[in-house]
Structures are given as structure tokens and as C-alpha cells.
Amino acid sequence: MTATLxxxxxxxxxxxxVFEHHLLVYRRVWKSNVxxxxxxxxxxxxxxxxxxxxLVDDGPRADTALEGLTYFEFFxxxxxxxxxxxxxxxxxxxPIRGGFVWFGTYHNQRATPIxxxxxxxxxxxxxLAKGVLSAGGVAVVLLLFDGTRTAALLPAVxxxxxxxxxxxxxxxxxxxxxxxxxxxxxxQRFVIVPMFLFSGAFYPIDQLPGWMQTVTRLTxxxxxxxxxxxxxxxxxxxxxxxxxxxxxxxxxxxxxxxSRRVFTAKLGV
Amino acid sequence: MGSDDGQPLIEARGLRKRFGxxxxxxxxxxxxRRGESFGFLGPNGAGKSSTMRMIGAVSPVTGGELRLFGLxxxxxxxxxxxxxxxxxxxxxxxEMLNVEDNLVIYGRYFDISYAExxxxxxxxxxxxxxxxxxxxxxxxxxxxxxxxxxxARSLMNDPEILLLDEPTTGxxxxxxxxxxxxxxxxxxxxxxxxxxxxxxxxxxxLCDRLVIMDEGRxxxxxPPAELIRVHSPREVLELRYPAGANAEQGPALxxxxxxxxxxxxxxxxxxxxxxxxxxxxxxxxxxxxxxxxRRSSLExxxxxxxGRTLVE
Ligand SMILES: Nc1ncnc2c1ncn2[C@@H]1O[C@H](COP(=O)(O)OP(=O)(O)OP(=O)(O)O)[C@@H](O)[C@H]1O
Ligand SMILES: [Mg+2]
Numbered sequence: 001m002t003a004t005l006x007x008x009x010x011x012x013x014x015x016x017x018v019f020e021h022h023l024l025v026y027r028r029v030w031k032s033n034v035x036x037x038x039x040x041x042x043x044x045x046x047x048x049x050x051x052x053x054x055l056v057d058d059g060p061r062a063d064t065a066l067e068g069l070t071y072f073e074f075f076x077x078x079x080x081x082x083x084x085x086x087x088x089x090x091x092x093x094x095p096i097r098g099g100f101v102w103f104g105t106y107h108n109q110r111a112t113p114i115x116x117x118x119x120x121x122x123x124x125x126x127x128l129a130k131g132v133l134s135a136g137g138v139a140v141v142l143l144l145f146d147g148t149r150t151a152a153l154l155p156a157v158x159x160x161x162x163x164x165x166x167x168x169x170x171x172x173x174x175x176x177x178x179x180x181x182x183x184x185x186x187x188q189r190f191v192i193v194p195m196f197l198f199s200g201a202f203y204p205i206d207q208l209p210g211w212m213q214t215v216t217r218l219t220x221x222x223x224x225x226x227x228x229x230x231x232x233x234x235x236x237x238x239x240x241x242x243x244x245x246x247x248x249x250x251x252x253x254x255x256x257x258x259s260r261r262v263f264t265a266k267l268g269v
Numbered sequence: 270m271g272s273d274d275g276q277p278l279i280e281a282r283g284l285r286k287r288f289g290x291x292x293x294x295x296x297x298x299x300x301x302r303r304g305e306s307f308g309f310l311g312p313n314g315a316g317k318s319s320t321m322r323m324i325g326a327v328s329p330v331t332g333g334e335l336r337l338f339g340l341x342x343x344x345x346x347x348x349x350x351x352x353x354x355x356x357x358x359x360x361x362x363x364e365m366l367n368v369e370d371n372l373v374i375y376g377r378y379f380d381i382s383y384a385e386x387x388x389x390x391x392x393x394x395x396x397x398x399x400x401x402x403x404x405x406x407x408x409x410x411x412x413x414x415x416x417x418x419x420x421a422r423s424l425m426n427d428p429e430i431l432l433l434d435e436p437t438t439g440x441x442x443x444x445x446x447x448x449x450x451x452x453x454x455x456x457x458x459x460x461x462x463x464x465x466x467x468x469x470x471x472x473x474x475l476c477d478r479l480v481i482m483d484e485g486r487x488x489x490x491x492p493p494a495e496l497i498r499v500h501s502p503r504e505v506l507e508l509r510y511p512a513g514a515n516a517e518q519g520p521a522l523x524x525x526x527x528x529x530x531x532x533x534x535x536x537x538x539x540x541x542x543x544x545x546x547x548x549x550x551x552x553x554x555x556x557x558x559x560x561x562x563r564r565s566s567l568e569x570x571x572x573x574x575x576g577r578t579l580v581e
Binding site for chain 2: 024028107111113
């Protein structure tokens with residue numbers, strides 16, 4: 001182990017090494033993970049989409065209430081976005097604490113030529129991939145049904161993952177800045193779950209009082225839902241799509257900058 | 270490895286570390302030369318880890334100057350860290366990965382290709398005598414094994430300097446000896462070792478030169494044997510009296526040996542000839558419950574310089 005250094009190659013930045021660490025860990029759990037990310041949406045889509053759908057689709061306003069879609073067609077693509085949000089917000093809480101406190105992964109990485117900023121970039125790269133995987137699981141389920149079997153599921157997966165990291169980026173900054181994990185369950189209960197319920201995934205938001213519609217339009221998830229539903233059914237206009245993406249991008253960039261700041265402070269005490 | 274131009278590998282001048290209003294390192298000077306084994310000996314809270322984290326180019330220096338390989342950690346942190354191996358006070362092994370993968374991914378952090386990293390990991394697991402545990406999970410390993418995995422991990426990038434923060438704290442004597450043996454081999458291979466410890470025997474075993482730290486300051490510096498020779502008579506007579514009676518012995522023992530220290534559980538008499546001092550104690554009728562003569566150690570140097578014991 002003396003004179004000869006191992007051959008080194010530098011293809012991509014240190015952030016990719018952080019991504020690789022996640023990938024290596026994922027390799028040990030992917031089987032249960034992949035199964036879950038297909039079975040869960042399958043049950044969900046069957047239970048909600050077909051069950052509730054059978055009530056709604058025969059209702060008095062069936063033709064107009066859902067933009068001319070069946071309940072299943074209305075609701076199912078939105079689940080891509082909400083699934084990515086749920087999985088990534090969870091990943092942005094406890095696993096981040098693990099990296100700092102329980103396993104010390106980030107401290108280890110920081111002791112090598114990887115900087116605090118690289119760690120954040122790598123974690124978000126991983127979240128993007130995880131978002132694609134989880135929304136992809138839903139897409140696989142949607143391929144089984146006539147109403148949602150379309151190549152547009154592909155861009156929808158990307159949009160869903162993008163909506164997911166628009167959540168995890170600021171949430172990573174939050175959870176990294178906490179001294180304890182006591183606040184984490186409340187984030188889920190009082191922030192994520194309400195956003196899920198009022199995201200416009202289950203009913204058009206014009207059913208809500210005016211002020212609530214405004215609030216909903218401010219949440220990233222509504223933009224994700226609109227993107228996924230619109231692209232799957234071919235009703236997404238370019239300007240609207242660009243607007244939704246730009247709004248998500250703002251959350252992502254602000255969250256990324258904040259996360260870098262928190263990680264730099266925490267890993268350089 | 271780089272050329273040796275006589276410049277120290279690590280150089281600190283008036284080095285300080287402040288956390289809020291609390292100053293953990295209060296202006297220390299030291300130099301570490303290539304190939305030597307250098308130690309920070311000090312009790313809990315002395316500022317050893319704070320110093321090590323500054324040397325490791327992860328913790329910003331709050332005052333004074335620090336250079337590694339002639340580089341400033343504030344501006345050249347990445348290139349410095351590329352040449353360091355770090356064994357942190359806590360192992361921080363990834364329990365989601367097996368032993369070998371812990372090393373392989375760590376090698377990747379240094380941009381070593383997967384194939385090379387795996388080769389290096391196998392070689393190092395052999396070096397720390399854990400080749401049969403390559404595919405084991407982390408959890409079932411003993412404390413000593415985990416420490417060896419951490420040392421193997423720290424060597425993945427063939428570091429020029431190995432930083433070890435309390436390498437054997439909490440390990441049983443046998444595990445400590447295994448570790449000392451491995452570290453000694455590394456030193457023979459030319460790796461510069463910088464370690465912290467609060468065990469005097471470890472410092473004596475491993476360090477060519479050390480500084481004794483207390484409350485953020487360096488109170489003495491030198492090779493272990495020299496520190497002992499300069500700061501303490503050759504032998505120590507340890508006397509134990511019945512509980513609570515140690516403090517009362519002062520008058521009876523006055524003038525015996527060069528110096529005395531009364532501790533809660535025993536009285537130490539420093540003398541060049543411990544047996545002679547013991548005869549004198551008996552002659553004066555101050556016979557203890559038990560007595561023991563031993564050589565002076567770094568513990569005694571620390572006690573002499575700070576008035577306190579190293580390990581409470
Ligand atoms: N991040 C921090 N914030 C505030 N105070 C700190 C921080 N890190 C260390 N300290 C304080 O600085 C002092 C020195 O700590 P340090 O960890 O350097 O000591 P040490 O010599 O390594 O001790 P030990 O033997 O317990 O590991 C301690 O009083 C500690 O409480
Ligand atoms: Mg320490």
C-alpha cells in the first residue's frame with residue numbers, strides 16, 4: 001500500500017459519488033421497494049379510481065364536472081405526482097437526519113474531497129432518481145388501463161419527479177437544520193397530508209371556496225398534478241406547462257440554496 | 270509520495286478554535302514532520318478532537334495559522350483531504366452496507382475506479398486481518414473489528430497522513446494490542462501518524478513525539494521518555510491508606526522523596542529510588558494498607574503540570 005497509487009479517473013463531479021452511495025444502499029433494498037411502488041398504486045388506483053369512479057361517473061354532472069374525463073382518468077395520473085411527493089418528503093426527513101447523526105454518512109463524505117455543497121447536490125440527484133422510480137411505478141400500473149395507456153406517461157413521470165424534488169429540496173434544508181427529529185411527524189401530518197388532500201388530485205379545485213383555491217395554487221403539488229394530468233390527456237398547453245414548471249423550479253432552487261447553506265454550516269463546525 | 274524538502278507536513282501557529290463564546294483551542298503551536306508519529310495526549314474536553322477536525326480540513330480555523338503540505342485548509346481543503354486518511358472518534362460505518370462495500374464506496378469518494386477500489390478494499394481487509402468478514406454486516410462486529418474496518422477505510426486513498434482520533438478508546442486490551450501492531454506497521458511503511466489519546470500507555474507505545482493538552486492549551490511537548498525524564502523523578506511510590514485517611518498523612522511523610530501528591534484514593538511519593546522511600550515511610554511508622562513502586566509515566570507528567578489526573 002506504499003508507492004503506487006491506484007489509477008484514478010475523474011469523469012463526473014464529487015456529487016455523483018454521493019449519488020452512488022445512495023445507489024449502493026438502494027441495491028440492498030430495491031426488491032421490496034420496487035414491489036411496493038407498483039403494488040401500492042395498483043391497490044390505490046383500483047380502490048379509488050374504480051370504486052369511487054363507479055359512483056361519480058354515473059352521477060348527474062358526470063359530463064362536465066371532470067373536464068370530460070371519467071373519474072379514473074381524472075384521478076389516476078395525478079397519483080404519479082402525489083406519490084413522488086409523499087415518498088420524497090419522507091426521504092427528506094429521517095434519512096437526512098441519519099446522514100448527519102445516526103450513520104454519519106455526510107461527515108464521512110465531507111472528510112474526503114467531497115464538499116458540503118456536493119453532498120446536497122448528490123442527495124438531490126438521488127431524490128430525482130427516486131422520484132422517477134416511484135412515479136414510474138404508478139405509470140406501470142396506469143399502462144394496464146385503456147384510459148391512461150399512452151406514451152405521455154413518460155413526460156408525466158419526469159414532471160412528477162420534478163414536483164417531488166420541489167418539495168424535498170426545501171424540506172432537506174428544514175430537517176437538516178433541526179436539532180431533533182421531533183418536528184418531523186408534524187411536517188407529515190400538518191403539511192404533507194393536507195397538501196395531498198387538497199392537491200386537486202381527487203376533485204377539481206373549483207369545488208373549493210375561493211380562498212382555498214388560491215392556497216392550493218400556491219402549493220407545488222397542485223402544479224405537479226396539473227402537469228401530470230394535462231400531459232397524459234393531451235390537454236396541457238405549452239404556456240401553462242412552462243408556468244407550472246417555472247413555479248416548481250423556484251421552490252427547487254430556493255430549497256437547494258438553503259440546503260447548501262445549512263449543510264455547509266453543519267458539516268463545517 | 271511527494272518530495273521531502275524539509276518543510277513540516279503540518280504546521281500550526283497560534284491555532285485557535287472557538288464555538289460561540291467558548292474557546293476550545295486557545296492558541297497552540299506544533300509541527301509534524303514526514304514519517305513521524307505525533308500525538309495529542311489530554312483528558313476529556315482538552316480540545317483534541319477540535320484540533321484534529323481543523324487538521325482534517327473540515328472545521329474552519331478561527332484564529333492563527335494552519336498549513337498541511339504547505340497548503341491552507343481554508344482555500345485548498347479538497348486537495349488536502351485527498352491526501353489524508355481520517356479515523357474519526359466515532360466509527361460512522363454505514364450499517365446499510367456490508368464491510369467491503371463500506372470501503373469500496375469510500376474509495377469512490379476519492380475518484381478511484383470501482384475495480385481498483387474493490388482490489389484496494391480486499392488488500393486492506395487483509396491488512397487489518399478481516400478478510401473473512403468482507404461480506405459481513407457491520408452490526409455483529411465487535412468494537413475492535415469495527416475500529417479495524419474504520420482504519421482500513423481511512424487507508425483507501427493511500428494517505429500520506431493518517432489522523433486517528435482516540436483509536437482504541439473503549440476497546441479491550443487484546444483488541445488494543447492488535448490495533449497498535451497495525452498502526453506500527455503503517456508507521457514502518459512511512460505513513461505519518463497523528464493521533465489523539467487519553468491513555469498514557471498508548472501515547473508511550475505509538476508516539477515519537479507528543480504534546481500534552483489541557484483546556485485548549487499545550488502544556489508540554491517532546492518525546493515521551495524525555496517528557497518523563499524532565500518533569501518527573503524516575504520512580505513513584507504509591508501508598509494507600511484506609512478510606513479517607515490519605516490526606517492526614519501529609520506531616521508524617523514530609524520530606525520523603527522529591528515531591529508528593531495526595532489524591533482521593535492514594536498518596537504518590539515521587540523519588541528516584543522508590544524502595545528507599547518506602548523504607549523511610551515504614552521507619553516513620555506511617556505504614557500504609559498497601560504500597561507499590563513503579564516507574565514514572567506520562568500520567569505523572571500530566572499530574573505534575575496540571576494538578577489533575579488524565580483519566581477520571
Ligand atoms: N460543536 C461544538 N459546539 C460547542 N462546543 C463544542 C463543540 N465541539 C466541541 N465543543 C467543546 O469544546 C471542548 C473541547 O472538545 P473536544 O471534542 O475537542 O475535546 P476532546 O479533547 O476531543 O475530548 P474527548 O476526550 O472527550 O473526545 C469541549 O468542552 C466541548 O464541549
Ligand atoms: Mg475527542
